[in-house]
Amino acid sequence: MGRNVEVxxxxxxxxxxxxxxxxxxxxxVSVHLKHKLNDKERRLSGVMCHSWSCSRCVPYMRKxxxxxxxxxxxxxxxxxxxxxxxxxxxxxxxxxxxWETIGKRVYRAGGEFATVEQPDxxxxxxxxxxxxxxxxxxxxxxxxxxxxxxxxxxxxxxxRTSAGWRRNVAEDEKHRSNYxxxxxxxxxxGRAVDEVRQHGVNDVREWESKSRFGADYAVPExxxxxxxxxxxxxxxxxxx
Ligand SMILES: [Zn+2]
Numbered sequence: 410m411g412r413n414v415e416v417x418x419x420x421x422x423x424x425x426x427x428x429x430x431x432x433x434x435x436x437x438v439s440v441h442l443k444h445k446l447n448d449k450e451r452r453l454s455g456v457m458c459h460s461w462s463c464s465r466c467v468p469y470m471r472k473x474x475x476x477x478x479x480x481x482x483x484x485x486x487x488x489x490x491x492x493x494x495x496x497x498x499x500x501x502x503x504x505x506x507x508w509e510t511i512g513k514r515v516y517r518a519g520g521e522f523a524t525v526e527q528p529d530x531x532x533x534x535x536x537x538x539x540x541x542x543x544x545x546x547x548x549x550x551x552x553x554x555x556x557x558x559x560x561x562x563x564x565x566x567x568x569r570t571s572a573g574w575r576r577n578v579a580e581d582e583k584h585r586s587n588y589x590x591x592x593x594x595x596x597x598x599g600r601a602v603d604e605v606r607q608h609g610v611n612d613v614r615e616w617e618s619k620s621r622f623g624a625d626y627a628v629p630e631x632x633x634x635x636x637x638x639x640x641x642x643x644x645x646x647x648x649x
Contacts, residue, residue, distance in 0.1 A: 436465045439598045439623070441644055442588035449630075452588050453605070454623035455598045461563045465597075469622075474568055474576065475558050478523055481574045482535065482547045482554070498550055501534050501542025508532050511540050521574045525557050526567040533557045596647045598623050604647060608640045 444450035485493040520538030561567040602624045613626040
């Protein structure tokens with residue numbers, strides 16, 4: 410069930426993924442929002458649990474980690490006020506015991522690392538310290554990083570990093586919103602969108618961002634408050 414990914418002519422083995430069928434309770438809810446400047450612009454947004462054991466969140470976790478590590482590995486350092494070129498990245502496939510030894514060398518050299526656990530418990534290491542393994546210019550790293558993250562183990566946290574490459578979820582989530590809360594819904598976004606469509610709203614735009622998914626819709630121009638509050642109430646009463 411393994412698959413090889415080519416890194417500068419040599420191969421790093423990645424193992425194909427077993428999809429998790431667990432979905433957290435937290436991911437079965439969504440929020441109903443309205444635009445601060447225009448009551449008729451509404452938004453339904455999924456609430457995510459960011460768990461590696463949640464089938465709904467795992468694709469977003471992969472995407473977010475890829476974007477995060479790709480950026481970190483391409484960053485240069487500021488030395489005497491000037492940005493240096495990014496260091497080459499070394500990739501090696503190893504196991505947890507060997508990583509204990511290799512990891513100490515990375516620490517001693519003041520380097521950064523990310524370890525990505527695969528479903529067979531092997532670790533794929535990315536580091537900017539030469540500890541053997543394949544050296545890849547950080548600019549051409551993207552495809553390899555994606556293959557390794559796409560195949561990583563799920564269930565418990567598969568990606569660990571040094572402090573400099575750590576991902577701050579709170580920071581990713583931080584965004585200034587133009588929307589204010591109408592209410593919390595007890596159903597996932599998809600079910601709420603069906604309800605909105607059943608009320609005869611055609612202008613529904615589904616979207617997906619780095620860390621969220623949802624749908625925006627506009628209340629039809631000809632609607633008065635009775636129709637709007639009927640929709641709001643029906644959404645609030647949905648249950649799975
Ligand atoms: Zn989730």
